[in-house]
Amino acid sequence: MMDVQQAIVEFLEHGQQVRNLSDRTLRAYQSDLTQFHTHMNGSLTTEITPEHLEGYLDKLGDGPYRDTSIRRKVAALKVFFRFLEERGVVTESPARRLKIKRPIENRVPTVLSTREVRSLLAAPKVQITELTATRDHSPGGRNRYFCAIRDNVILELLFSTGIRIGELVALNLPDVALEKRDIQITGRGTRGRIVPLSQDVIDGLMTYLALRGDRTLDSGALFVGRSGTRLTIYSIENIFKKHVRLADIKRHITPHSLRHTMAAMLVSSGTDIHEVQEILGHASILSTQVYTKLPIQKGRRAAALPVARVFTDAGAAKLTIKKR
Numbered sequence: 001m002m003d004v005q006q007a008i009v010e011f012l013e014h015g016q017q018v019r020n021l022s023d024r025t026l027r028a029y030q031s032d033l034t035q036f037h038t039h040m041n042g043s044l045t046t047e048i049t050p051e052h053l054e055g056y057l058d059k060l061g062d063g064p065y066r067d068t069s070i071r072r073k074v075a076a077l078k079v080f081f082r083f084l085e086e087r088g089v090v091t092e093s094p095a096r097r098l099k100i101k102r103p104i105e106n107r108v109p110t111v112l113s114t115r116e117v118r119s120l121l122a123a124p125k126v127q128i129t130e131l132t133a134t135r136d137h138s139p140g141g142r143n144r145y146f147c148a149i150r151d152n153v154i155l156e157l158l159f160s161t162g163i164r165i166g167e168l169v170a171l172n173l174p175d176v177a178l179e180k181r182d183i184q185i186t187g188r189g190t191r192g193r194i195v196p197l198s199q200d201v202i203d204g205l206m207t208y209l210a211l212r213g214d215r216t217l218d219s220g221a222l223f224v225g226r227s228g229t230r231l232t233i234y235s236i237e238n239i240f241k242k243h244v245r246l247a248d249i250k251r252h253i254t255p256h257s258l259r260h261t262m263a264a265m266l267v268s269s270g271t272d273i274h275e276v277q278e279i280l281g282h283a284s285i286l287s288t289q290v291y292t293k294l295p296i297q298k299g300r301r302a303a304a305l306p307v308a309r310v311f312t313d314a315g316a317a318k319l320t321i322k323k324r
Contacts, residue, residue, distance in 0.1 A: 002089055004037045007045050011083050024233060032076040045084055050094045053077060057100065067100060074098055109260035109290060110253055117261060119247035121159065124152035126246070143226045146211050150223060151239050153204040158240075158255055160198045161185070162262040162280050165236045165255045171222040176209075178202060185281065193281050260291075267291040 002010075012030055015021040021029075039056050040048065060070050074095075081093035112120070127148040135145035157163060167185050175184045182196045197205070212224065221230035231239075240255045259280070266276045277288040 002045050004033075004040050004043060004045055004048070007084055007089065008033045008037060008080070010087075011080055014083065022233075028072070029076050029080070032073045033080055035073070036077065045089055048090075048094050050097065053094055053098050057098070061100075070100055074100060109264070110257045111264045112253060112257055112261045116247070116249050116253070117159065117258075119249060120243055120258075121155055123243040123246040124148050124155060128152060146215075147226065149204070149208050149211055151243065153201065153208045154223060154236065154239060155243060155258075156198070156201045156204055157183075158258040159262055160201055161195045162259045163195075164259065164281075165233050167281075169221075169223065169231050169233055169236060172220045173222055174220075176205060176222060178205065193278060195279060263288070263291045 008030070011033070012026055015026055015029065036056060039059065040052065043052075057070065057074070060073065065073075077095045077098060078093070081090065081095040084090045085093045128145070131141065131145045131148055134141045136142065154168065157168065158165070161183065163185055170186055171183070175186075177183070178197075181202060182194050184192065184194050186192050215228060217224060217228045219228055219230055223231045225231055225235060236255060244253060263276055263280055266279065267273065273285065273288055273292065276291070277285050280288060282288045
């Protein structure tokens with residue numbers, strides 16, 4: 001007989017040691033399952049029924065949670081109980097047929113204003129200027145300058161290509177083709193894509209790669225930290241937060257906001273929705289169609305969004321996406 005708390009511990013250990021899940025994923029599972037354990041108040045895993053889970057979802061539905069958050073919690077329960085079923089702890093997963101009863105809310109993606117984008121992209125450039133004079137005075141100065149050059153490329157890349165941060169940290173040196181002016185993005189599953197690079201990104205990459213080449217590194221990762229190891233999603237989030245602060249942007253935005261901004265700009269400028277789908281690497285056109293419903297479609301697009309750099313560069317006005 002095993003209680004829920006003990007089962008959660010074994011599930012997380014299996015996720016770390018066998019499935020090699022990221023720390024981020026493990027923390028999310030731990031948070032969601034601990035919340036469920038608190039609700040069940042020390043019950044044994046064998047005592048939990050589908051009705052218990054339905055009651056738990058009803059309680060979540062009455063709380064402050066978005067439908068997307070509840071979906072994540074349902075997914076965690078399904079994986080957790082499938083693990084227990086495979087281990088023989090429970091005869092059949094009570095979460096097998098668990099579903100959210102109410103419809104997904106229509107969330108409007110967060111889109112940055114022209115001022116916010118300009119301020120955000122300018123933040124690392126200001127740092128580069130400030131650090132140029134002192135970059136060769138000490139190892140610390142060289143490291144700070146290197147990071148500023150790297151951060152500038154990262155922000156430009158996030159904005160001009162709409163790349164996800166998970167895809168960005170997975171980039172390797174061979175994925176960049178400066179002579180072809182494009183970058184190969186692995187994407188989720190097998191949905192790889194090749195996206196053109198703006199001149200700003202190319203210029204930034206050339207400077208960054210020159211500095212990176214001066215370092216003795218074993219990693220094949222495109223973006224590395226001071227120690228030479230591949231940046232993580234957590235690292236990118238911290239870099240983004242730092243420059244949001246430097247740009248004096250007060251509201252809450254995330255790296256994904258730049259992806260939303262780029263996508264909304266494309267749709268508002270008349271780019272075919274299927275082409276935008278390919279650029280973003282969406283498996284379903286439904287994920288892309290949300291950008292057709294933004295307020296900028298109703299007379300405010302010029303004030304709300306800048307033109308993404310890749311579409312203002314000479315020779316890159318017409319975007320072609322090549323599937324791997």
